[in-house]
C-alpha cells in the first residue's frame with residue numbers, strides 16, 4: 001500500500017512538475033510613489049544577476065531619465081534663480097558604504113554620480129560645483145538641466161511675486177514680495193515656524209530599498225528637491241539616515257516629503273533601529289511618523305520600511321489633502337510591480 005502511494009506520488013511529481021511555491025518573498029524591491037518603470041528597472045537588474053546596489057541605482061536612474069513627476073531628474077523644481085539642481089544617495093547595507101551628491105549642477109544622472117562617490121572615493125557626500133567637476137572626471141556629461149517646463153515654472157513664479165518661497169523673518173516681506181532679502185534691523189519673529197506648502201502632495205523624491213535574495217540590503221534616493229528653494233539648499237535625500245538607510249543586520253528604509261523638516265529626525269535611520277529592536281516594518285514606519293508629528297503636526301511625509309526577511313510596510317502623516325500614500329513593491333510573490341496604498345496616520 002505504502003509503496004503504491006509512493007509510486008503514485010512519484011508519478012505525479014514526474015508528470016506534473018509544479019513550480020515550488022517560493023518560501024521567501026525575497027528578493028524585494030520597494031520604493032516611494034507609483035513610479036512603475038523604476039520598479040521594473042530595479043527588478044530586471046536583479047533578475048539578470050545584479051546586486052542590491054545595482055538594482056537601486058538602476059531604479060533611481062530610470063526615474064531620472066523619465067523625470068518622474070517632474071520631481072526627479074532634469075527639468076523640474078527650479079530654484080529661485082531658475083536652475084534645476086539634483087540630490088541623490090546610494091547606500092550599501094552590507095559594507096555600510098555610502099556615496100551621495102547634493103546641489104549637483106548640470107549632470108543628469110545624479111544617482112550614477114553618487115555610485116561613483118561610493119566606488120571611487122573615501123568620501124560620503126560631494127556638493128555643488130565641485131561635485132560637477134568630480135562627475136566630469138568620472139565621464140559624465142556637463143549639460144543644461146533646464147527645459148521649457150522648468151523655465152515656465154520659474155517665470156510664473158516670478159510673475160506671482162515669488163510665491164511661495166522659503167524665506168522668513170526678512171525684509172521686504174517675503175509673503176508679498178520678491179527678494180533680494182535682508183535681515184530686518186529689528187527682528188520680529190513671524191511665529192509660523194513652518195508653513196504647509198499645499199501643492200506638493202503626491203509627488204516627490206524616489207526613495208528605494210532593495211533586499212537581495214542573499215539578504216544583502218541597499219537603499220537610495222534621487223530628487224531635484226524643493227521647488228523655488230534658495231540656491232544651495234540640500235534636502236534630506238542625500239543625507240544617510242535621513243533620505244535612506246540600509247543595514248543587513250536589520251533592514252532598510254527610505255523617506256519622502258518635507259526634507260527640511262524630516263532630516264532633523266533621521267527617519268530612515270530611526271526606522272531601521274526600530275526594526276533592529278524587533279518591530280515589524282509597518283510599526284517601525286508608524287513610530288517614525290508619530291515622532292515627527294509631535295513637533296510638526298502638519299508636516300508632509302512618508303516612510304517605507306523593509307526587513308531582511310522581506311516583510312515591508314509604510315506610513316505617512318495624514319493631512320487634509322494627503323490621506324493615502326502610494327508606493328510600489330515587487331518581490332518573488334508578486335513577480336511584477338504592484339502598487340500598494342497605505343492610509344496615513
Ligand SMILES: *[C@@H]1O[C@H](CO)[C@@H](O)[C@H](O)[C@H]1NC(C)=O
Pocket residue numbers: 037066
Ligand atoms: C514607462 O515605460 C513605458 C515603456 O517604455 C513607456 O511607454 C512609458 O511612457 C513609461 N512611463 C512613464 C511614466 O514614463
Ligand SMILES: *[C@@H]1O[C@H](CO)[C@@H](O)[C@H](O)[C@H]1NC(C)=O
Pocket residue numbers: 278279280281307308309310311
Ligand atoms: C520581519 O518582519 C516580520 C513581520 O513583523 C516578522 O515576522 C519577521 O520575523 C521579521 N524578520 C526579522 C529578521 O526580524
